[in-house]
Amino acid sequence: MKPRSGLPYLIVSLAIVWVLVTASTSSDELLIGGLAVAIVALAVRNLWGVFAGIRFTPRAIVSAIAYFFIFLRELVKANLDVASRVLRPSLPIRPGIVEVRTGMRSSLGKLMLANSITLTPGTLTLDVRDDRMFIHWIDVQGQDADAATKAIVSGFENTLKEVME
Amino acid sequence: MTIAGNVLVLLGSAFLVLGGLGLLRMPDVYNRLQAGTKATTLGAMSVLLGSAFLAPGLATKAVLVIVFIALANPISSSTIARSAYKAGIPLAPVSVRDDLKSKEAAE
Numbered sequence: 346m347k348p349r350s351g352l353p354y355l356i357v358s359l360a361i362v363w364v365l366v367t368a369s370t371s372s373d374e375l376l377i378g379g380l381a382v383a384i385v386a387l388a389v390r391n392l393w394g395v396f397a398g399i400r401f402t403p404r405a406i407v408s409a410i411a412y413f414f415i416f417l418r419e420l421v422k423a424n425l426d427v428a429s430r431v432l433r434p435s436l437p438i439r440p441g442i443v444e445v446r447t448g449m450r451s452s453l454g455k456l457m458l459a460n461s462i463t464l465t466p467g468t469l470t471l472d473v474r475d476d477r478m479f480i481h482w483i484d485v486q487g488q489d490a491d492a493a494t495k496a497i498v499s500g501f502e503n504t505l506k507e508v509m510e
Numbered sequence: 511m512t513i514a515g516n517v518l519v520l521l522g523s524a525f526l527v528l529g530g531l532g533l534l535r536m537p538d539v540y541n542r543l544q545a546g547t548k549a550t551t552l553g554a555m556s557v558l559l560g561s562a563f564l565a566p567g568l569a570t571k572a573v574l575v576i577v578f579i580a581l582a583n584p585i586s587s588s589t590i591a592r593s594a595y596k597a598g599i600p601l602a603p604v605s606v607r608d609d610l611k612s613k614e615a616a617e
Binding site for chain 1: 525528529531532535536537538540541543544545547548549551552553570571573574580581583584585587588591592595601602604605606607608609610611
């Protein structure tokens with residue numbers, strides 16, 4: 346179940362968003378929605394391939410749900426972490442930019458990973474180059490790329506790989 | 511419902527305040543983005559979810575906005591951080607490492 350073009354996924358997601366925004370299934374709304382979906386899909390036609398990596402096997406869907414909860418937990422942890430640093434008078438930070446490796450190959454996979462890293466404790470994605478990501482880390486630990494990769498990337502990556510690629 | 515909604519709105523506001531404090535206290539643009547991004551994402555999500563509890567008619571739209579914020583916020587922060595780096599804004603003196611420096615110099 347992996348079409349070469351990502352177009353079907355794009356159309357389905359756009360249609361869902363339209364129906365949710367208008368909260369109506371009257372034929373007028375659906376007609377305009379169809380037009381809007383077609384225009385948007387044409388406007389981004391060079392990007393269709395980006396959506397092709399997503400999988401829809403039961404295993405992938407379970408992983409996607411698991412991913413959502415891991416993400417939410419990390420986001421809350423990130424906020425408590427920042428809050429505790431900001432509130433302490435000594436402002437305990439040890440920032441730096443570290444290089445990590447990623448095993449995600451598709452653009453969408455890298456985007457999801459980069460976004461997740463940005464929203465989790467103490468890390469902000471600065472740049473992505475091929476299989477390397479450069480991350481601003483608020484509390485640098487360890488000395489080399491391997492240690493940083495393990496600490497920052499691995500947790501998300503294993504779950505993400507089940508969802509796509 | 512009302513209590514849950516109010517608690518969520520209050521929690522969200524608290525995170526937003528802490529994020530603002532982070533913006534003031536952090537030493538450089540990169541650390542400020544860290545504090546700002548995480549706090550505004552969770553803060554806005556929590557406030558929106560709270561509003562959805564308080565006004566159930568708006569729930570679907572609130573959830574949609576939450577999804578868009580979750581997608582757009584980190585992208586914009588990464589882009590700002592990257593542009594700042596490319597524009598030559600230095601890391602705060604307290605910083606301990608910069609792996610990107612040698613890569614940029616090689617280009």
